[in-house]
Structure formats: C-alpha cells, structure tokens
Amino acid sequence: MKRPLWRDRRRQPAVLDRSTVLNWTERISSVTHLFASLEYLTRGRDRRRGGANNWAVNRRTFEAHAPRLTRALDLVADDRVVTALHVSRAAAAAALWLPLNRRQRVAANAVLTGSQAALHAQHLYGSDGADQVSFLVQALTTVARAGQRRPAVVDACLWFVSLQSVLSYTVSGWAKLPSETWRSGRALPGITRTLTYGDPQVWQLMRRYPRLTKLTAHGVLAMECAFPLAYAARGRPAPYLLAAAGAFHLVNARVMGLGRFFWAFTSTYPAVAYTTRPRERTGDATGVRRDDTLPAMAAAAGLALFAAGQVARIRRRRMIERGRGDERTFTTAAGNVLSYRYAGQPADPGAEAPVLLLESGMAATAEHWERIAAPLGTRFTTVTYQRAGYGASRYRGTGEYQFESMVDDLVDLTRHVAGERPVILVGHSLGGYLALLAAERLAGQVRGVALVDSSHPAELRRSLRQAEGGKALTSTLAIMPGSLRAGFGSMLPRAAWVDRLPESVRQLALAQYRDPELWAAARREWKVVQERFEDEAAELPPIDVSLVVVTAGATARTDAVQADLHDEFAAAAPRSERHVIEDADHDEILTDAARAEEVVKILTAFVDDVMEPGVEGDR
Incomplete structure (x- = not known):
C-alpha cells in the first residue's frame, strides 16, 4: 500500500539552503554593529579629553610597539573621521536588511569589517567579546559573499563560523568547570552583585532561592560543556543547545545589560544549524550539497598537532x-x-x-x-x-x-x-x-x-x-x-x-x-x-x-x-x-x-x- 504523500513530507525535513543561512548570518551580526555605532555616536564624551577612549591616551599603547601604525591611526582619530565611520557603519548594517544584490552585500559587509578594524584603536575600552565575534562573522561573510559563485567557499566560511561558535561555548564551559565558585552556585549571585553587571532584584531572588541558583549555574555549565554534542546524532541535539544558549544570552541581556552579546552569538546559530544537519539535507537551488572539506582539514590538522604535541611531550x-x-x-x-x-x-x-x-x-x-x-x-x-x-x-x-x-x-x-x-x-x-x-x-x-x-x-x-x-x-x-x-x-x-x-x-x-x-x-x-x-x-x-x-x-x-x-x-x-x-x-x-x-x-x-x-x- 502506498504511503500518503503528506506523511512523507512530514517525515522529510526541508533542505537548508546555504544562501538563506548566509543571509541570516550577516543580518543578525549587523545588528551588533548597528547598536555599537549608535552607542559610540551618543557617547562622544568618551573620546574627548578625560574620557576613557581619548586618543591622546590610547595612542601611547600603540606608539610604544608600532610607531608607523600609530601615525596612520592618527589620521583616523580625528573626531570627524570617527563620526563618519560610525555613520557609514550604521548605514551598512541597516542596508543588509534590504533586498540587495550580491555586489551590494559584499560592499556592505566590507564596510562593516573595515570600519570596525579602523575604529578598534579608538575604542580600546568598552569593546568586548561581542565585538570580536561580530568582527569575525562579518569578515567571513564578506569572503563568502565575494566567493558566492563557488559553494565550497561559502561552506568553508560557514563551517569556520560554526566551529568558532562551538569552540567558544565549549572553552567557556570547561574553563568555568574547575572553579569551585561556579560549581557551588556562588558565581551567579556574585556577578549580579557587582556594580558593572549587577541587578539588585535578581541578586535578592538568587539569595532567596539558593538551590534554584545552583541548579541554574549547573545548567549553564552543562550547556556550554556539552556544546560539541551539537554535531552528534546527525545534529538532533543542535536545536535544543542553540535554544538554551539563546535563552542564556537573552537573560544576560536583561540582567547584565549584555544586549550586543545576544545578537553577536546568535548570528553564528544559522551556521551551526547548517553544519550540524545531515549533508543530504543541505544545499541550494542547483542541488549542490554542503562541502565538508574544511572540517576534514581541521580534523587532520588537529590530529597532526596532537601527534606533534605527544612527541614533544615525550622528548x-x-x-x-x-x-x-x-x-x-x-x-x-x-x-x-x-x-x-x-x-x-x-x-x-x-x-x-x-x-x-x-x-x-x-x-x-x-x-x-x-x-x-x-x-x-x-x-x-x-x-x-x-x-x-x-x-x-x-x-x-x-x-x-x-x-x-x-x-x-x-x-x-x-x-x-x-x-x-x-x-x-x-x-x-x-x-x-x-x-x-x-x-x-x-x-x-x-x-x-x-x-x-x-x-x-x-x-x-x-x-x-x-x-x-x-x-x-x-x-x-x-x-x-x-x-x-x-x-x-x-x-x-x-x-x-x-x-x-x-x-x-x-x-x-x-x-x-x-x-x-x-x-x-x-x-x-x-x-x-x-x-x-x-x-x-x-x-x-x-x-x-x-x-x-x-x-x-x-x-x-x-x-x-x-x-x-x-x-x-x-x-x-x-x-x-x-x-x-x-x-x-x-x-x-x-x-x-x-x-x-x-x-x-x-x-x-x-x-x-x-x-x-x-x-x-x-x-
């Protein structure tokens, strides 16, 4: 007896298109750049005399190690140039949400990547992990857009974003794991009690329910340490891990004010979803499946480094x-x-x-x-x-x-x-x-x-x-x-x-x-x-x-x-x-x-x- 068509369709997940994944990766990441530039434009006092990011102070850090680079950065340090770069950065971020063609998207991504690189020296204080992740994602999407006619190039960039995301979570979890403060559950109340990331209401709530706080801390550790399991069982755990991580960043945005972290890290999720899927459920309109050369090369390089490390250890x-x-x-x-x-x-x-x-x-x-x-x-x-x-x-x-x-x-x-x-x-x-x-x-x-x-x-x-x-x-x-x-x-x-x-x-x-x-x-x-x-x-x-x-x-x-x-x-x-x-x-x-x-x-x-x-x- 023939199986009903509707049942076959229900059991067969849709093919995840690399172009769609690339669109959402660059768009979500662009929100981080947009918010960052709007913050800097509204806080010009930080760049004036006495401010945390006054160039007269920051340039000393660079001049001691790279005097030629410092002279080039002096050109960018002019307040009018900084303002123009931030305005162009905000405009490029907003433009990525419009129906642009490939060349226009390459240009918008390049503006975001180049302007962030040029402005880094001006904003040593206030930059954080969200800026680093967004720069990495935007730089890779620039490369992917430029080589979009070659699916292998796009897939290599998406694989890089995905692996970097999984590595970030995993290292963060395993670095916390030895800490008795995290294992005991005292870390979260300690963070919410600080001046920078504190929230009095949440801190009081955590003090009132210590067992729930400890369970939450253990949940964070489990989510981060287990992130490599996103690639296990043909990617079935990936949606749950991504949902947990997204909820984690959403709570951090509310409690700790880390709003840019939410957009920066969730911009990597489309790539994670794409690379953790079975290869036969990926591709594009022409039927070209995902190219897995990069992870194979990474695995080979990892094995070679491990072998070299063991030889060095024995010596x-x-x-x-x-x-x-x-x-x-x-x-x-x-x-x-x-x-x-x-x-x-x-x-x-x-x-x-x-x-x-x-x-x-x-x-x-x-x-x-x-x-x-x-x-x-x-x-x-x-x-x-x-x-x-x-x-x-x-x-x-x-x-x-x-x-x-x-x-x-x-x-x-x-x-x-x-x-x-x-x-x-x-x-x-x-x-x-x-x-x-x-x-x-x-x-x-x-x-x-x-x-x-x-x-x-x-x-x-x-x-x-x-x-x-x-x-x-x-x-x-x-x-x-x-x-x-x-x-x-x-x-x-x-x-x-x-x-x-x-x-x-x-x-x-x-x-x-x-x-x-x-x-x-x-x-x-x-x-x-x-x-x-x-x-x-x-x-x-x-x-x-x-x-x-x-x-x-x-x-x-x-x-x-x-x-x-x-x-x-x-x-x-x-x-x-x-x-x-x-x-x-x-x-x-x-x-x-x-x-x-x-x-x-x-x-x-x-x-x-x-x-x-x-x-x-x-x-």
Whole structure:
C-alpha cells in the first residue's frame, strides 16, 4: 500500500539552503554593529579629553610597539573621521536588511569589517567579546559573499563560523568547570552583585532561592560543556543547545545589560544549524550539497598537532629523566623516589661542616635555585632536590595524599644526605614553611632555617591578595595537567623566570615547567596546602633555632599583610634577623642574578654566624 504523500513530507525535513543561512548570518551580526555605532555616536564624551577612549591616551599603547601604525591611526582619530565611520557603519548594517544584490552585500559587509578594524584603536575600552565575534562573522561573510559563485567557499566560511561558535561555548564551559565558585552556585549571585553587571532584584531572588541558583549555574555549565554534542546524532541535539544558549544570552541581556552579546552569538546559530544537519539535507537551488572539506582539514590538522604535541611531550620527559647527569636518587620511607644533587665541590666536607638543603616552592623545581645553589656550593655542602612528582622524582604513594607527606620526605632526605652533620634548611615560598616543620622534627641537628619570601600558614586567611591568588591557582591547577598531557605543552608561554636563569639550565627548567607531572604534583600539594592554610587552627610550629627571614621588596610593597607575617616569623624565633631585597618579586629573589647575589651574601653570613662555636640559638 502506498504511503500518503503528506506523511512523507512530514517525515522529510526541508533542505537548508546555504544562501538563506548566509543571509541570516550577516543580518543578525549587523545588528551588533548597528547598536555599537549608535552607542559610540551618543557617547562622544568618551573620546574627548578625560574620557576613557581619548586618543591622546590610547595612542601611547600603540606608539610604544608600532610607531608607523600609530601615525596612520592618527589620521583616523580625528573626531570627524570617527563620526563618519560610525555613520557609514550604521548605514551598512541597516542596508543588509534590504533586498540587495550580491555586489551590494559584499560592499556592505566590507564596510562593516573595515570600519570596525579602523575604529578598534579608538575604542580600546568598552569593546568586548561581542565585538570580536561580530568582527569575525562579518569578515567571513564578506569572503563568502565575494566567493558566492563557488559553494565550497561559502561552506568553508560557514563551517569556520560554526566551529568558532562551538569552540567558544565549549572553552567557556570547561574553563568555568574547575572553579569551585561556579560549581557551588556562588558565581551567579556574585556577578549580579557587582556594580558593572549587577541587578539588585535578581541578586535578592538568587539569595532567596539558593538551590534554584545552583541548579541554574549547573545548567549553564552543562550547556556550554556539552556544546560539541551539537554535531552528534546527525545534529538532533543542535536545536535544543542553540535554544538554551539563546535563552542564556537573552537573560544576560536583561540582567547584565549584555544586549550586543545576544545578537553577536546568535548570528553564528544559522551556521551551526547548517553544519550540524545531515549533508543530504543541505544545499541550494542547483542541488549542490554542503562541502565538508574544511572540517576534514581541521580534523587532520588537529590530529597532526596532537601527534606533534605527544612527541614533544615525550622528548621533554626524556630530557627531564636525563637531568644534568649528576643527580642521585633516594627512596624515602613512603616509597617515593627523590632525585637530588650536590651543588659544587665544598672545600671542607668534614664532620663539623654544615649541610645546606634547599627546599623549593610549589610548582617550582630545583633549577630555580641555580643562581643561589652554585655559589653556596663552593663553600658548603649544598643539596637541591625535586619533591615527589617533580622533575625526575617519583611519587609512589597510595590512598589520599597528606600534607605531612612532603615533610616526611624532606626529613628522610635530610637524614640521608647529612648523616650526623649539622644542617641548615633553606626554603622558598611553600618550601620555607616545610623547612620549619622539618626543623621541628630534626631537633638538635638543624642549626638554622633561612626563609626566602616564605609562605605563612595564615596568609590565605589574613591576606586578601593571597586569597584571591589562591582561587586563581585552584583554577589553573585544575586544567594544566590534562592540557599538558593532551600535548599542549609547547603552547604554554615561556615563563619570564626561565630566561633569568643561567643559560646552562634554561632548557631543562623549561622542559620541567611544561611537564604535566609537575603540575599534577602541584595540584596534589595545593589541595592539602589550601586545607591547612584555611584552617583557623593552623599556626606557626615552634621555632627553636636561629632564623633569617628574607623578604622580596615587591611582596612587602604590594601586600603589607605579607610583610607583617614575615615579621611574625622573626618574632617567633629565639634568634633572628630580617632582610628585604628591594624591588625583587617572588621569583626574581631567586632567579635574577643581582638579587640572587644579595641572597647568597645573606645566607653565607647567616651560616657562618650560626656555625660559630657557642651559638646555640639563644636570644
């Protein structure tokens, strides 16, 4: 029996025409340009003297890096030129809603793209993600219109818009996911409470219904993280994801005043709908189906980059395992295998000569100490090592990681390298606090402890700057190990401190910095450190030895609480001295040649002092 025609039509979705998709893409995007120009035209005071976008101020940003470009931008900075560009931009945006021919549409899109590029320097403040998305969409629609007679060109542009849209949502979601503030639901009330994006009524509503607020936050995370599923199941999830995202932007427009975001991001939705459909349900009046060359090329390039990233990761790991060639290993009572080395050849390795053991900070390696360890090693037996999981050291622990694991390993290694000899512990950042805890366990053998811009167990509770830095660190450590294991190590920017180290250790230090194992170890440590430092009961351990406290000047200048905490270190010791390395920041105090030289002089004098006969640490 023949099936009724009406039932066949109902089951067969209409073909999505690329020309229609292109029309709606450029039209919706043009609304963003229209609103942006109308805003700028009605807020001319921002460009006048004293305004946020006064060119006399903004040009300094460009002149320092591109003086020739700055002279060209000076021509555009004239108020009459700026006004003319905005008027033409608004006119071109409105014109795209008219029934123009292909050439006219190319011209209108080109005006929008070119004028936004020319005006960018004039509006550094006030631009946002909506402007970036609208520029990308309009530039691609210009290319698509210019090559409209070649369907493959149009499809490539639409694919680019679609992939960029999906990537934007996905990255936004996965970047929020590690944040405890987002997972707990506190992010939304925090945003609505701000001066810029706040809404008192919505904030009160969220406070009244915390469970609903948390559910909403989880919904946002789920929508953004799951956006790649738009391409799954022959595109069936795409309409629901696009509807959810559109509703999200619509609410943001009402609550946070982000109206342009709605138009900018929804302008990408036609391309997403087009590219997520089965290929046989796309095409145009001539029957030419969608060309999927671009995503195939992108996938191939992605696989090639992934393979290259894995090769680079393996090579870095091999370099780390080789180390500098003179490392030794020691297995602690917990089973961790620590890599350590002696710096230099001390002239007097006798039984009464002290052993200096240098303890690093979090996410730092033994190579951080090179400018300090090398000169100290010419006079004293000086040992640097990698904590479990860093560099070539291995973490073998099972079960839940404990804070005391770091101290246990330090105590075991100290007893191994020092034997019965006296010990001086030197710690930087977290390493300073670990050195104090180890000194308590090694009572009688440790003659002194040197704290170099050390962490304090109360810093997260008493310093707002440290607390905010701790939140950022939590987010960073949540994504770094996985990203680096995925092969993105080469994309991690070269840290400034690497190039301040002696050239002989830079490549090794850089390999360690880009190694996922370092970041996994730091994440493991930070979890227990954060718990300890946020605990009201956490206090300084008893300090029964001589102490030298060295503070980075930039630390004291930017965070007075840190300076007070360092004073508390000194006050808690029976015998202590305080030093400030002016203008040094937390890393420079170790890695800058001149500042490290100052630290070496301080440490050398301190060791000589505490090792004098009769010095027992009494006040």
